[in-house]
Amino acid sequence: xxxxxxxTTSEWEVMRIIWTLGEATSNDVIQLLVKKRQWKASTVKTxxxxxxxxxxxxxxxxxxTNLYQCTVSxxxxxxxxxxxxxxxxxxxxxGQVLVQLINELQLSQTDIQNLQSVLVEKQxxxxxxxxxxxxxxxxxxx
Amino acid sequence: xxxxxxxTTSEWEVMRIIWTLGEATSNDVIQLLVKKRQWKASTVKTxxxxxxxxxxxxxxxxxxTNLYQCTVSxxxxxxxxxxxxxxxxxxxxxGQVLVQLINELQLSQTDIQNLQSVLVEKQxxxxxxxxxxxxxxxxxxx
DNA sequence: AATTAAAGATTACATTTGTAAACTAAAATT
DNA sequence: AATTTTAGTTTACAAATGTAATCTTTAATT
Numbered sequence: 001x002x003x004x005x006x007x008t009t010s011e012w013e014v015m016r017i018i019w020t021l022g023e024a025t026s027n028d029v030i031q032l033l034v035k036k037r038q039w040k041a042s043t044v045k046t047x048x049x050x051x052x053x054x055x056x057x058x059x060x061x062x063x064x065t066n067l068y069q070c071t072v073s074x075x076x077x078x079x080x081x082x083x084x085x086x087x088x089x090x091x092x093x094x095g096q097v098l099v100q101l102i103n104e105l106q107l108s109q110t111d112i113q114n115l116q117s118v119l120v121e122k123q124x125x126x127x128x129x130x131x132x133x134x135x136x137x138x139x140x141x142x
Numbered sequence: 143x144x145x146x147x148x149x150t151t152s153e154w155e156v157m158r159i160i161w162t163l164g165e166a167t168s169n170d171v172i173q174l175l176v177k178k179r180q181w182k183a184s185t186v187k188t189x190x191x192x193x194x195x196x197x198x199x200x201x202x203x204x205x206x207t208n209l210y211q212c213t214v215s216x217x218x219x220x221x222x223x224x225x226x227x228x229x230x231x232x233x234x235x236x237g238q239v240l241v242q243l244i245n246e247l248q249l250s251q252t253d254i255q256n257l258q259s260v261l262v263e264k265q266x267x268x269x270x271x272x273x274x275x276x277x278x279x280x281x282x283x284x
Numbered sequence: 285a286a287t288t289a290a291a292g293a294t295t296a297c298a299t300t301t302g303t304a305a306a307c308t309a310a311a312a313t314t
Numbered sequence: 315a316a317t318t319t320t321a322g323t324t325t326a327c328a329a330a331t332g333t334a335a336t337c338t339t340t341a342a343t344t
Binding site: 009012016017019020021032035036074075078079081082083085086088089090091093094095096097098099100101102103104105106107108109110111112114115116118119122123126127128129130132134135136 | 158161216236237247254256274278
């Protein structure tokens, strides 16, 4: 039951590279992040170490160099983060936030079609209103 | 130019209450969070203090008691958080994450209609593909 | 073989965050 | 007026995070 701790913003940078490369050496990651974020090599090494402890990365030895791989998919990790965020915010306003996100994010034709399908389904059973859940029940004055 | 620092998860709990009540005394917030999160009164006081420093709350004295108000709207803060999150994740997969969010979140009929409108607009100019932006340009192998 | 370079491991250290106790001043009660 | 309660302020302290230097071991070069 290897628990997944939350990963921090800096750690995300490392994960994104390894997700995209499929697998990578510390040096691969260092090269890219030195360029992208101006981090020192040892900063990147620290982050890789922490991700290993958090079981987000596994390593396989190749000579005295490690080849790192991610233990969860990028999509899964992204969904988990997004879900965590929305669950911590006002349920009543989630819809409006999604509208704004869709407005400002780049989406492909396929993405849009998928979103439309889900919405059509969702529509069949959607309620008229979603209640605010910012305050524990019987405390909402009204 | 009062800069808005990011607000933490614990601080969000406080903000949500004041957003919902419109304005509140520390005692209002304490009552609710002692119940909801089992925090001690002084924990809540600390959080209110930090939110004041971050200019997320203002207070107006009423006797020796403060009435706290939020300096930004809940919707604005939510949008900012959501945007920050998505900007830090793979652009290519954002669409899929939105699909999953829409699937699992509660949305009202109105929300759904608004989402549908935005999508129809978006569709007119959407590209076939959105490129992965996890790795700085010319480094993407392929 | 001796020297240098590279990869990983260990240690460092300031800031932020979660969580709270202690202190102080004003207000309410006795 | 004296005492108790309350609201706000200050201090506390461990864990997490951002950022890195140093040390150690192994591999590559001279």
